[in-house]
Amino acid sequence: MTAIPNADSLFDKAQQVLAGGVSAGMRINPYLGKPLYVERGEGAHLYDIDGRRLIDFNMSNGAALLGHDHPKVKAAVNHGVELGIICAAETSFHEELAAKMVEIIPAAERVRFSSVGTEVTIVALRIARAATGRSKYLKFDGHFHGLAEQWLYKRKDPLDPVSPVVPSSDGVPVSGAAEVVMVPWNDVAAFEEAMRVHGGELAAVFCEPIHYNAGCIPPADGFLELLRERTTEHGAILVFDEVLSGFRTHVGGVSAQYGVTPDLTTHAKALANGLPLSSVSGRADLMSLLTPTGGAIHSGTYSGHLLSVLAALATLDELSRPGVYEQINATAENFYAQLQSVFDENGVQVRVQGMGARFGLYFGRTDPVTTWTDATNHDHAVNQQFVAECNRLGVAFHGYTKQGPPGHAGFSLAHTQADFDETLNVVDTVAGSMGKGQKAKGKG
Numbered sequence: 001m002t003a004i005p006n007a008d009s010l011f012d013k014a015q016q017v018l019a020g021g022v023s024a025g026m027r028i029n030p031y032l033g034k035p036l037y038v039e040r041g042e043g044a045h046l047y048d049i050d051g052r053r054l055i056d057f058n059m060s061n062g063a064a065l066l067g068h069d070h071p072k073v074k075a076a077v078n079h080g081v082e083l084g085i086i087c088a089a090e091t092s093f094h095e096e097l098a099a100k101m102v103e104i105i106p107a108a109e110r111v112r113f114s115s116v117g118t119e120v121t122i123v124a125l126r127i128a129r130a131a132t133g134r135s136k137y138l139k140f141d142g143h144f145h146g147l148a149e150q151w152l153y154k155r156k157d158p159l160d161p162v163s164p165v166v167p168s169s170d171g172v173p174v175s176g177a178a179e180v181v182m183v184p185w186n187d188v189a190a191f192e193e194a195m196r197v198h199g200g201e202l203a204a205v206f207c208e209p210i211h212y213n214a215g216c217i218p219p220a221d222g223f224l225e226l227l228r229e230r231t232t233e234h235g236a237i238l239v240f241d242e243v244l245s246g247f248r249t250h251v252g253g254v255s256a257q258y259g260v261t262p263d264l265t266t267h268a269k270a271l272a273n274g275l276p277l278s279s280v281s282g283r284a285d286l287m288s289l290l291t292p293t294g295g296a297i298h299s300g301t302y303s304g305h306l307l308s309v310l311a312a313l314a315t316l317d318e319l320s321r322p323g324v325y326e327q328i329n330a331t332a333e334n335f336y337a338q339l340q341s342v343f344d345e346n347g348v349q350v351r352v353q354g355m356g357a358r359f360g361l362y363f364g365r366t367d368p369v370t371t372w373t374d375a376t377n378h379d380h381a382v383n384q385q386f387v388a389e390c391n392r393l394g395v396a397f398h399g400y401t402k403q404g405p406p407g408h409a410g411f412s413l414a415h416t417q418a419d420f421d422e423t424l425n426v427v428d429t430v431a432g433s434m435g436k437g438q439k440a441k442g443k444g
């Protein structure tokens with residue numbers, strides 16, 4: 001029998017054959033310096049290759065909202081395998097899933113399925129450009145819409161919301177920065193000014209309606225309404241990218257929760273509970289641009305893969321059950337308040353900020369985090385210590401970069417009270433040692 005290598009030796013071997021040792025750059029947890037090597041997932045738990053059980057607060061970057069091995073999702077995927085592993089073909093299940101989405105998502109009059117989030121944000125921009133004949137687009141600082149060229153721009157100085165916009169990766173043309181108008185989230189004056197100057201030349205305004213990629217930054221009161229009003233006035237298409245926020249606080253997404261309906265919206269992640277499936281949906285007249293005579297193109301061999309569509313039907317059935325969102329929101333309220341108390345009692349300065357099933361931990365901050373600048377300006381060293389210690393004691397949090405925001409965390413419907421209690425105990429132990437360090441430093 002082959003011995004199961006431990007994480008360190010597997011990472012050494014993986015670096016000899018995989019670029020950077022991984023299949024996705026963000027899979028190296030920057031706080032651990034290596035990936036979490038998973039053997040299997042069960043409910044809210046991951047089992048790593050060293051045989052450790054971890055309570056998971058990343059949940060497949062948010063995809064596994066029902067847990068890692070939900071029986072109905074597994075049965076749906078097995079059904080798809082029995083039907084033949086079909087892609088590049090339409091079935092009655094595609095119509096059934098689209099009808100379900102039209103029923104539950106107010107913004108969705110027509111739906112088009114694809115495979116991953118990045119594809120559908122790009123298609124949404126393409127539709128907006130085709131509809132308006134304009135090419136520029138407005139996005140908010142730090143809002144993440146995938147790793148395609150259009151989204152790979154950032155402020156030169158991430159802590160300065162007026163510094164110039166530059167590529168965030170080598171290989172991305174500097175010229176593309178001229179297409180992007182970038183504005184700080186929740187900054188009414190900056191948004192009003194950007195619309196006054198650029199509104200008439202914008203194809204679209206994109207946002208994460210809750211900025212979960214920065215931990216959790218909700219929209220300020222009236223901000224989504226303002227986006228709706230100004231885009232309508234200037235003839236720009238409003239796009240809510242609900243790839244991460246969709247199904248997190250409300251079955252109809254953030255647009256249903258706030259009662260603000262964008263022109264287009266994108267979904268992925270929790271839609272198929274971990275199977276690759278994404279969608280762009282929205283106003284029928286805009287979506288008609290994707291018809292054969294419409295002029296805007298989208299296709300793809302794997303778009304709307306049958307295994308994923310069946311998984312999504314099972315997922316949405318579960319999420320549409322009465323009481324699910326009361327349960328998610330009540331769990332969220334209790335758990336985030338308890339986490340905050342544990343940190344406070346141990347003298348660790350941190351802001352716990354969450355909505356629905358996802359949250360952020362902002363070490364070194366106590367005031368509400370309302371902007372990307374706030375989110376990136378957390379204490380990275382303390383976050384690293386926290387994530388590493390929790391991981392050692394069996395609670396998994398992810399981190400995305402050492403320079404950026406703290407990384408988003410979340411729970412699933414498979415997390416039990418026992419999981420939350422165990423997590424609070426671990427956090428108490430870790431915060432206890434960190435608090436002592438902070439107090440000792442304070443006494444100098």
Ligand SMILES: Cc1ncc(COP(=O)(O)O)c(C=O)c1O
Binds near residue numbers: 208213269
């Ligand atoms: C809001 C948002 N949009 C788009 C994407 C890109 O999705 P994918 O990684 O499936 O391409 C992500 C991924 O994290 C996301 O959070």
